[in-house]
Structures are given as structure tokens and as C-alpha cells.
């Protein structure tokens with residue numbers, strides 16, 4: 225095993241790639257395909273029911289070999305084992321990173337600090353299942369005896385994005401008699417709009433927060449409690465039937481006034497953005513039921529096992545991660561677009577933004593030295609075909625190189641008319657257009673007037689992956705998420721960064737807490753920020769009718 229002491233760019237495996245890039249920079253996908261009839265079937269990989277076509281990337285077989293050589297040189301295989309065996313790879317928080325344990329079958333064990341954590345995971349899953357069945361079957365009743373009809377998840381970041389994304393993705397598998405809402409923003413609008421048409425007697429709040437101290441979540445939870453009590457005659461005992469908590473902090477849950485019998489726990493070794501398959505997924509389980517939640521976990525687990533065992537040149541998450549390094553560090557691509565051709569995945573790009581950017585938006589190595597390459601790219605996207613009528617113009621003809629991940633399905637969730645064939649034709653067409661473009665000669669041959677020709681040329685050579693699965697269902701969703709989780713880890717290992725901390729979100733939180741009393745105080749507060757911030761605070765106070773210093 226190699227120990228990562230030398231800088232990334234001084235490694236010979238990196239320099240081999242840099243040299244190879246010099247030869248690849250100007251190579252056209254058109255030419256690569258023209259002289260290699262098998263390329264489109266060879267540069268593919270399939271595992272766990274997911275087919276990855278990575279042939280429309282600006283790579284050759286040699287590129288893949290060199291990327292795999294880099295991964296091996298860096299010790300990716302050992303780093304994967306470190307994660308799966310509970311080593312404290314989140315070094316800055318001194319924590320294991322074991323989201324993979326959340327989907328490990330009962331029959332297996334993962335021993336951390338002398339304790340098998342798999343039984344703990346399943347004990348919580350079993351409690352969640354009992355609770356969800358009670359709610360879904362109408363046995364868990366509200367304070368006044370009415371059946372629960374509405375579920376409101378209150379959380380933010382990983383305690384919101386996963387639950388919302390999964391609910392939207394699996395809506396067609398959900399219990400349609402239950403209404404699900406999600407409140408995350410501290411902007412009161414979010415809470416008001418989520419609850420304005422709900423009857424408190426029929427409403428269950430899930431307060432989802434790993435730390436149970438996050439400003440937004442605790443503020444919204446307080447407003448939810450007031451909203452409930454104002455409708456139920458201020459009877460504090462009502463809270464027990466209308467609030468449950470998901471957290472790692474039992475004492476804070478009970479301080480808030482939620483009975484810890486109504487709390488579903490998870491653990492420090494689950495990062496917020498890796499928690500949607502922990503108890504943070506309670507709303508998901510309520511929506512789709514315990515069996516389908518189990519199918520989703522099984523999907524995650526299939527990809528976990530694949531990532532752990534498959535050779536890197538056949539390993540879907542490793543390939544995705546290594547290609548991201550290739551474009552980020554050699555082609556200087558700044559962003560990756562994720563384009564699901566499945567309307568139910570409309571929140572998937574937003575979910576991936578936290579997963580990828582909170583994980584790999586890092587400027588120092590594990591040892592605290594400045595990184596010597598760029599790290600995590602910007603992830604963004606929208607479902608197709610909507611994006612085609614919005615930002616695809618820039619991807620096709622703009623000046624930025626934007627590698628794309630297309631996600632498509634063989635079968636629709638809803639088979640109506642010709643919709644799905646049209647949808648699928650678009651995804652294949654987009655990848656084709658990006659890769660091969662349309663040359664000047666081709667545009668001229670269409671009889672286009674000379675002055676218009678340059679406007680109508682597509683340079684092509686714009687890379688993409690296409691992920692094709694049979695159908696969106698709980699299992700497929702689990703697989704897709706696990707794919708990206710492990711791609712993120714692959715990238716983080718290559719860059720030698722801590723993909724599991726998030727210190728970059730702290731400063732803003734601290735400053736906001738300092739500013740809150742300066743906005744709310746009756747008397748003009750003494751302000752000692754910079755002149756811009758002082759001025760903005762005073763302007764705001766004036767708008768709120770509060771006095772400012774003369």
C-alpha cells in the first residue's frame with residue numbers, strides 16, 4: 225500500500241496522465257469513433273442492473289488504464305476497505321464513515337470499536353417499520369383521536385434534501401392518502417405554505433436533525449409546536465402524538481419536549497449528506513412503506529458490494545469518479561451537469577449538490593496542506609427534456625466544457641401514449657449531438673447562407689456519460705445514490721481530502737448568530753462590522769421600523 229506523502233501532481237502516475245492529456249487535448253470524439261467500430265460497446269460497464277456508457281468521453285483505453293493506475297497508486301482499494309471497516313477516515317472530526325452499514329443485511333456484521341453496529345441499525349429500522357405501519361394503518365392517532373393524514377418533515381441540508389428527493393422520486397410508490405410536506409428554510413414562508421391548508425389534528429411533524437441544534441430546524445420546529453398548540457387548545461400533551469424526532473442527540477430532543485420514546489436514532493458515523501437511508505428517511509418509509517424502503521436499502525447495498533469488489537476498470541462509481549478527476553484537473557472543467565430523463569428525479573440534482581459539493585469542496589489535504597489541483601466541481605442540473613429548452617444551448621455551443629451525466633430508463637413509470645419513446649429519443653439525441661456536433665461542411669451542405677453558418681455549427685467533442693437502468697423504483701434509486709456517494713469518495717481519495725467534514729459552513733452560521741441580536745434589539749446596537757455590513761444592518765433596521773445609530 226502506498227502512503228500519500230508526496231503531492232498529487234508530483235506522482236509519476238499523475239505525470240503520466242498529464243503527458244497523456246497533451247496528446248488527448250485536441251482529439252475529436254468523431255475521430256475516435258470513426259476508427260474504432262467497437263468503441264460504443266467496449267467503453268461501457270454494467271453492474272447491478274445499471275448500464276454505463278462512457279464511450280462518449282474524451283478518453284481512450286489508455287486513458288482509462290492510466291486513471292486506474294492513478295487510483296491504484298493512491299491506494300484507492302485500501303481506502304475503500306478503510307471506509308467499509310470503520311477506520312476513522314473523517315480525520316478532522318475523528319469519525320468513522322459508515323453509511324454503508326445503514327444498508328448492510330442483518331446477516332452480516334461490521335465491528336467498530338469492538339461492537340457490531342449492524343444489529344443497532346436493524347433495531348432502529350424495525351422500530352421505524354412498526355411506527356410507519358401504525359401511521360399508515362391508522363392505528364397511530366392524533367391527540368383528538370383523528371387519523372394522521374399529513375406528514376411534515378422539518379429539517380435542512382442532509383435532513384431535508386434526501387427525504388424530499390426520495391419522496392419525489394418514489395411518489396408513484398407512495399401512500400397517496402397521506403400528504404407529505406417538507407419545511408427547511410428559516411424563511412417563514414416555507415412553514416406557512418407547507419401548513420396553511422393542514423388540520424393540526426391530522427398532522428404529524430418529523431423533526432429531523434442530526435445535531436438537533438440547527439438554527440433553521442429548531443426555529444421551524446418551535447413554530448410547528450406553536451401552530452399545533454394554537455389549534456389544539458394549548459394542551460401540551462398533544463405534542464406526544466404529533467411530534468417525532470430523528471437525531472443523534474437524545475438529550476436535546478427531550479429538552480425540546482419530544483418524548484425520547486418517539487425518537488429514532490442514528491449515529492455520528494453517518495454524515496448528514498449520507499443519511500437519507502438512516503432514520504432521516506422516516507418520511508420516505510412512511511410514504512412507501514417498510515418493504516419498499518427495504519428494497520431501496522438492498523439497491524444501495526448492491527452497489528456498495530460492487531464498489532468494494534469490482535476491478536476499477538469495471539467499477540461504476542470508480543469510473544465515474546475517475547472521469548470527474550480527468551475533466552476537473554486536466555480539461556479544467558468547472559462543473560458537471562446531471563440530467564435525469566425522469567421527471568420523478570426532479571430533485572436529484574439538488575440532492576447531489578450537497579452530496580458532491582459539501583463533500584469535495586475542500587482546499588486542503590488530509591494533512592492540512594493546500595491542495596495542488598482543483599477539487600470538487602460544481603454539480604447542477606435539471607430533468608430532461610425541460611433543460612433542453614433552457615440551458616442546453618450553453619452546453620452545446622457555449623465556451624465552457626461541461627461534462628454531462630445523462631440518466632435514462634428503459635421503462636417508464638407511467639406508460640402513456642408515445643411519451644417514453646420520445647423522452648428516450650431525446651436523451652440519446654442529446655448525447656449524440658454533444659459528442660459529434662455538426663460541422664461547417666454539414667451546415668453548408670444544408671444550403672445555409674454563409675453569414676449564418678458559424679452560428680449553426682456545433683463543435684461537438686462535448687463529453688457525456690449515459691446511465692441506463694430498467695425503471696425507476698426504490699431499488700434503482702438506492703443504486704443511483706450509492707453510485708454517486710462512492711464516486712464522490714473516489715474523487716476525494718484521489719485529491720487526498722476529507723470528503724466527510726464541512727467546516728466551510730461554520731463561519732456563516734457563527735456570524736449570523738452574532739447579527740441576529742443586532743437586527744432584533746430595541747435600541748440601536750453598537751456595530752463593529754465592516755462599513756458595508758454595518759450599513760446593510762442599519763438599512764434593514766430602518767425598513768423594519770427600528771431605530772439606527774445617528
Ligand code: F6P
Pocket residue numbers: 380381382383432433434435436437438441496497582726729
Ligand atoms: O449545512 C451544514 C449541515 O451540517 C449539513 O451537513 C447537514 O446536513 C445540515 O447542516 C443539517 O444538520 P442537522 O441534521 O444537524 O440539522
